[in-house]
Amino acid sequence: MSSRALPVRVVPPGMFGLGRGRRLIERDLLVARRVWWVPLSGIAEPVFYLLSIGIGIGKLVGRIPGPHHTTIVYATYVAPALLAASAMNGAVYESTFNVYFKLKYAKIFDAVLSTPLEAVDVARGEIAYALLRGTFYAAIFVAMMAALGDLVSVWAVLALPAAMLISFAFSAVGMAATTYMRGWTDFDLVQLVLLPLFLFSTTFYPLSTYPRWLQLAVECTPLFHGVSLVRALTLGQVGPAAAGHAAYLVVMGVIGVVVASRRVRVLLLE
Amino acid sequence: MPGEPLIYARGLTKTFGSLRAVDAVDFSVTRGEAFGFLGPNGAGKSSTMRMIAAVSPRSGGDLRVLGLDPDRDGPTIRGRLGVVPQEDNLDLELTVRENLYVYGRYFDIPRRELRARIERLLDFAQLSERADERVEPLSGGMKRRLTIARSLVNEPDLLLLDEPTTGLDPQARHALWDRLYRLKAEGVTLVLTTHYMDEAEQLCDRLVVMEGGRIAAEGSPRALIGRYCTREVVELRFGPGESERMAAKLTGLGGAGVSERIEVLPDRLLVYTDEGDAAVAAVEALRLEPVSVLVRRGTLEDVFLRLTGRHLVD
């Protein structure tokens, strides 16, 4: 007995190591495999959005000033923002609705926590899965942008990693927020946060359109930094500001992971 | 280290705010025994089980599980436990086989080894034919058997079962008991909570009765019946509202050494006695003419009701 009583895990997993959270991803993938057509249908989303901008609103707006004294079509301006918004939406959907369902209804995590896995593994595993799913959609989105000629700079190769960073930051904060949800009606609040972020984060027109006070408010919000980062990359306007945008998202994600781990422990382990 | 208890608790306490759900209890469980927690709802059984399962930190006292401290060595302990929770928390989106597979992977069991174990467990749980069906539409009994099979996937030293047969029909209960006997025969240590007295008598070598977060009594089922009940009980049923009046006429039975104690219930009288037939004869001699007479063995249920009272607990 004494030899088996030795701790199995001597080294604690690092902050961004997945540890046993990997096993949770295996579970989620097994579920996803049965309903493969659901994520597959997500491919249609960037197609619809980019087309409606390209042949619709874009025609109404016309060409607008681009980098280096050129002009660009409106779709090229909006596409990176839609990529960022789509990364946010996917991550939040997965880490709020789906995680809440697993937490409160399917009781998936109760079973998980009676195995050697711990609360922190649950948080990391679920955030990682949301990130994985977000990456899948973002990759399709980027491919669509390339096909439609919306990538005008070599920096655009970093657009996918940037979308992953957005996905990570929002998954982590979404997961943390989910642990505070009291019922499905609280998800109305999620929508109430997501919609203004989507509409006002310089998604459809530049910051200069706003009055000064609104500009300051927008500059504090996370999707603005996501949009700015991706747009800087796809338009090739990369400067120190881009590093600042990335740093904002990293900090946001780390705070989300820490809070989510702590809260899952409190919720499920009393 | 033979002889060392698998679970050792001294002054074990769990508080939720001002509520003392578990109030300084002492017990220990040795390897190979089947140990039961009995008690009404809210007695502290499930809280105690959750502390043993290393998913709920204790508020006070001492607790060792498999010689380890659950607060510090949670993952190691859980790696060697099997847990059957009160409510099935199977993964309804997966098949029977996938449930066992995913759960086994949480224990880091290598895939090849896991596949072999799953076949044995499906057989054990009589679910081989349903292995590739989704869990959601299965019957309650099948889900319960799958939960038990799942709890065995890591070949645990200690199996914790929280009300294993609540809500099952008689066939499913007996099928489940049969599986639990087999495990016991194989030397698996069982710890279970129940409020079915027949289940406790069938399965437990030793049990404690909990009430209000404390341990009210401890011993084997036989010993508890001997201590808190009589060998036999005579149930006398009279017309409505006559119980009190008849009880007054029966008080002589105690003096004559025929009964130890008479309990008056709204619908019947219970005469606790070591000689049921003698007690019935004495009642007949008094010409009381009850509507019905039933002589039965003293059971754990009598012990339970005596220790925890007859009031309703929610």
Add this chain to the structure above:
Amino acid sequence: MATPPMLRAVGYFAHAYRRTWRASIMTTFVNPVLYLAAMGVGLGSFINKGGHTAALGHLSYLQFVAPALAATTAAMTAASESMFPVMGAIKWTRTYFGMLATPLRVGDVLAGHLLWIATRVATAVSAYLIVMAAFGTTPSIETLAVLPAGVLVGMAFAAPLAAFAASQDNEQAFPVVFRLGVIPLFLFSGVFFPVSQLPLALRVIAYATPLWHGVDLCRELTLGRLTAAGAAVHVSYLLVLAALGLFLAKRTFQARLRT
């Protein structure tokens, strides 16, 4: 006089809503403010500056987009109220079965739930009209007719989708309906740009979709230029769709609830 059975069924949903109305009402009013500010005013200033408003019939972008968004919100509200909640009442809360254990019949349960959805749609459309008035985009008295028009649009979505939801074993298809059905309608039904900008093939499809009829109905109403012929086409299209949906919903509800 006894309350009609259908209204007794509505009573349940109204009662359940009382626990959650605060957040929901807030969303109902905040959404139009956000959309009109961001798309109507913000994007509008960008478009109006570009001088491409000829395509919009020389309307400001706000005027163009606001009534269309009112129609869209009717469709969206109806879609989200008629899928997950119907599945929930069958499978999770089993509310329908509770109702059917009383003298209510399947038809009453269905009609009651649809009536409740109509109430929610009416609230959402009213909120839009109020916010539109605040933005100064309700030029004519006919604008008030957007309310019944919006409810009709809502029913044209809710009835078929409730029929679909009751035929499903689980909720997995619902997000796909949004992605492949509701979202493209939202993007290509003339809400944000005139359908005339679409290539011919897509234009034909757009004219066949319910949201385009709803959008055009509400827009022409608001601008006070709806023709009798236009009204007849739009209204009869939406009525037929709602009736067809009701017919199918009756069947799928019967199949699901009378087991």
